[in-house]
Amino acid sequence: MKRLSLVWFLCLAAVAVGLAFVSWSERLSANVGDLLPEGEAVEGRLVRSWVQSKQAGIVWAVLHAPDQADGLWSFVESELGEMSVIEGVYRLDETAWVEDQAEFWWRQRLGLRFPQWWEGHAEKDPQSMARAAVEDLDQFLAEPDAFVWDELIPGDPLLLIPSGLSVLQSEAIGGTDTIPLMLTLRGDPLDPVVQEALTDGMEALRISLQNEWAEADWRYSGVVRFAQANRQGISAEVGRLNVAIFVSVLALMFLLVRSLKPLLAVAVVVAGSVVCGAGAVIVLYDQIHVLALVLGAILAGIAADYAIHTITGKGALKGILFPLLLGFASTAIGFSLFLAAPLPLLQQTGVFVLSGLAGALLTALSVRAWLQPADAALLGRHLPVIKAPRLPVFVTVPAIVMLVLLAASRMEWTDDLRMLEYPTPELYALEADIQAQIHTAPDAEVLLVTGRDWREARERLSEVLQRLDGPLDSAIKIWEWIPDPALLGDLEAWLEREGDAFAEALACELDRADFEVQAFEPFFEDWRQWRASVSEPNYWDRLVAETSAALSGPLMLLFSAGDGEQPAWFTLSVDKAPEQLAQLEALPGVVRHSQLTHLNTLFAEYRSSLMGLILVAAAVMAAVLFAFLRVREFFLVLGVVCGAVSISFAMLSLWRSGLDLFDLMGAFLGACLILDYSLFALNARRHQRPMPVSIHLSAVTTASSFLWLSSSSVAAVQHLGQTVSVCVLVGWLLTWIFVHGKD
Template identity: 25%
Template structure:
């Protein structure tokens, strides 16, 4: 019979593995924080976000040497660029900044573009423009435009006044240079390496580092800074790897040592690993079955399964090692603890946030699997070895000590302490949902970014104006209207800088006005005389289609391309990049008359998403506490009268409240609370619930304490190590789990035992 079940289980496991492997291949995982937002998020935001995640890497290098080394540095960089371009992944100068396509565009549409000053002169004093053009034509400088379409050289003047792509630097393809006492060189590079591929990104960083290290060896006086998302991603990957090696490795060694010291065998460890593996596979398979695009952040939160799984295995195996009666006593507690936790996680499905829904499904499915496996397999596993005698004696003494010190007031003290700490938490509560907590770039990289920001003005803030339109014509009209307001807002001090499509082109209506005004001039005697001097007929300039401009795709995005789904919003979005917003509220007020325009900041949006998650988790935790109180009052120690059950339930809830409040208050010493603290609080709550249930159940107290202390120690070691992480978000999670679980384990035995389970037995 047992063998038949085992065969069935092996077949089931293989089938599960197959299902998991198939789904893993077909599932695409989301990684953007905005993907964790509810599905009804603004489609324009989503389109903008999609447009900002090109599958390529942008890199900017800044190099500075004393002026006498300029030529040598230039030669060294040029030869280095050849090496960067060779081999895979290819790293080449950024062609978006090339001059030739821009010149071709303005040459093609000569006579259609004019500066505001020239447009005014064209209306009021055209003879000045004729004189200026004649003077320009006799200068020994190149003529960039088609003179037959633009005899007044209006478009040449327009081109000369275009904003620099790299302000302060002159273009010396493929570099931007600035000469003075020092020679500064800016190199804009791009790589086709997949941003999501860690290995390709690491290769790009290695190639760049080899290149810059070579330069530093050749030039003692070289100052160098680099900027690019890829460096931060690579640093984060290196740091995660180092943390995984040290924290993960050390905590794993300590947990294994603990298992061996206490159980003197690997039996428990192997069983735990088996249960976690199967439950993990079940959880992931169900998530991939129900969600088309699960989020990678769910994987991080899903690690809490380990702590719960260890807890159930210990309780079950220790009880089983003490004989059939102990096993029978633990089973109801296991079901109650497990099912309460499963119900709690299942409630997450009703929250409107996809990430938490996915977590709820994963944990509910995986925990159900854990519970079934533990309750079914534990009594059938070959005989369980009892914990070391010293461990048993220690917990016997601890149980006696708790029992000895307990009085009739103890439960009330627990309740009072819970109320006091919860009040202190509410009173002291500080939160910070900034998305920057997710980043943990090394200080040197941040300094280099800052240096590059100071040296160049190519960087804008994350703030943008998003303009939408049903079609291109409407979008361009709305965009052009907003573009005319930008100088005004700058004068009002609302913004310091901007970058807009209309810094580089004129709207078709203004182009038409320029052409019409010139045409009127050519009908006048002074215009005709000038054309005769040149020997040409009346010019016929063409109006430029905005989409033809080489920079158009940096400012306007078609919605349909970004959202191919059936419910995709149609139309276009335009982007104005902003820097130095001084008064956000005033700027939003200015935009109130323009319904098609919105001030948008993806970082603030992502931070607000995190804040939303935090709020939802708080509500969920409070709801789960209430449901747990109701369930425990109903099911815990069913033989006892209702008031006693309610009183025990109240103590369990008090233990959880004390642990949660203490952990969050301690965490606030180092940083304001964020969503990751509350994710840690989930684990504290469900483990505290289990500890409370086992202490309040019929399980012998010293047996319960053996499992609780072991569970708390392993969880605290494994997750507590994360509190030393350099990434604030991970450290937040780790610190809450560390303090919360230890406090739960210390306080739970204070729950006043029932008559049958009290004392050392």
């Protein structure tokens, strides 16, 4: 036995050394997007792709520059240009970024804009269309600010570019003293190195600005900032909680047992189980979510439990082997069902706990081979002597049932993805402030309209636009630059039918309105060329592909090409009533981008599927127990486990509003531990021994560990901690009263 255990310890040491060489910063992820399943429905993939490929690489910033102090913008531009992580700088209060692509827009103005222009004229008679065009031009030139387009008018009398640029330029972005900016990042925005470089650069810029221009103000926000705060917050919390839990478990053990042997056993078994758990997830997953390790802290409670049972069970090993193996088997079966869970986080937690459990069991047995088990009575001599309270069943059970029924009437489930985030209210406030200055309607919902390819996405977009009544909030209506393929088909037929009638009519109308027709020759030349090209095969597809490739800056957020599995999509911002949004979302291929609503729905689905898994796991565990226990014992254990979980849920429901996925996980863990206690208590009762000290020690240490978790800032971890600690304490009490103490 000693030789085998030595081999096991050597294996553990080898794995521990291997883990020391793992680059944890690269392998650990704090990105909420990684919590979503890989093989998820297209909407979820799309949202994740949008967040990771588009949004994450963007930083929104606002420079407040009172009186446009001389040289201020040049300074900021130069400083941003020197930051290695910044790739592009786009001022949103001007259209320089659109004009950078001026040549493209100008070259394609007829292909991209004329179909919309043509569609806007109800009468498709060339003469009346030409007359309307000249009237529009006349009106346009009567605008005081029309002078900025004077140079372009001879090439664009239909005003395709001025009207088109006005939809590319956001309405009223920035005040006269405020410069809103969009910055694109170079490198992976979720890479801590990129995040640190950005933070350092921005801080240096802020300090330099304040030194030179006291009233200048520089603020920035973006996914990258949230990701960094989330990562730093959770990492700090993991460290704090781990230390607190470890110290509290050791302190409690020392206080209650005052012996080094159980302390040593617990330390070795917990370390062994963590090494096994971490080793398994590192081998099986490229990216491990840091929350999987936080939730995996539940392992420490069970590992300590095994250590205590093995080190306090003096006598033959087989005396404790039955409850130990039965407890392990039922818990392992339960957690193995996590592997089939739809959430990657739950799968990783399942792997971590399952392999950790196996490691804890093997390490506990190995420790027993080297450390002589202590006498339970000797170990328990420092425990306060408290007799099991004797409560009449006919009073206790109805009271419990009443409590459960009362709580059931208040019990409701909540599903909010934000509970997985490290709370950063100041960043949310900053983000809201910046978005209010960048977008005309920051509360507007962004819809993604998707399709397998461009044509499908554009056709679906047309359908969405038809359903919307009233003006759209969208500041930038990119689809006005992408003609509907069906519309282009109609236009082709019209051009075929009418020949040069429109150009001739336009020339006549221009002349009649005192325009110099000769000056408009650049337009007529381009018109002739475009007419020849529009009937070429695949004209629409080439046009859209070229446009997609030409977009940069804020425009690149507006639509994306489909490549393989990634669908094509357009975005539009809609400030509509919720019921109308719901109707739009019901259309095929429409996804609401403000992910919370959508992801929370997914989250609710995950909770119900986890609930199903847990019920199946409970049934399997019950079947295992039924096979090994007497009928009366079986119902006693089942009653204690179910009663403890029900009472815990009842208490939590009365205490705070809403139970969630993590309460469910906590309850499952609690049930596994209570089952363990019941089996050991039952074993002791069979042999007419007192309630095992190990149960008291395990309950106290586990409850204290999870009480620490309930101090977490992350709501999910907090709820898990509360549920497990309440469950364990209630289960311990019920086990004591009904399973053991009854006799």
